[in-house]
Amino acid sequence: MRKPTFSPTKLTTYLTCRIKYHWAYMTPYGRWMRRPNPAFTFGANLHRALDYFHTAGGAEKLSPDALHHALEQLWSDAGFENAQQSEAFKQHGRELVSQYYQAQAEQPPEAVVLFTERMLRRDMGRYILTGRIDRLDEHPDGSLEIIDYKSGRADVDETQVQNDLALHCYALLVQELYPDRPLWIAIYALRPNKKVAVPLDADALEEFRALLDGLVAQILDEDWEILTPRWIPHCAGCEFLELCVRKLGLTHAE
């Protein structure tokens, strides 16, 4: 039997709302109602441009104009409401890639980019863990830094990095590829052009692995017959709200 697969997105969905997880991953509604939104599309467009930037050799090899041209070429309109909205996001994207370029050009290239935008998977025993790594850097001391781009955040701090579920999942994926390497996890917030990195030692990662195993066991052993939704702040913008109201009797708690 094929092992179930879990990604950070799937795990975060469950932690947000188990009913949402049910709709999204255990019924056809998940596929039917999956629609790109402007924020998601904007992030994906930036990821493609930054992937191109690093794959082409970074600021040493590429001019700022070439990066802007790449953003133009790689831009996708799918997910924006109209052409004007797409153009407004693209203008913002030009500003963000410009400041990213500037920061990369000014920084001495101590770390080497090992890869960008790579999908990894790891057999965790009862399940498969998957995740797409935005960027993996190797420092001169051999340590590896896993970098996650965030295109919407106005700021980032150490606590946010230390508590980031996706980055810990990525660390487990990278650990299998590069065992025994010291690891750092980092969020690169593109709006403020700020990167915050924290070390992640092997004990902390092992502790996370135990928590993750427990979370996955909880999901796999859930009794999905009992679906009693309760109103949470997330409901207001949830794509499954109408389903919850119509089929499960969800009411807005005043």
Ligand code: SF4
């Ligand atoms: S509407 Fe609320 S209860 Fe229903 S799936 Fe979405 S978040 Fe969960």
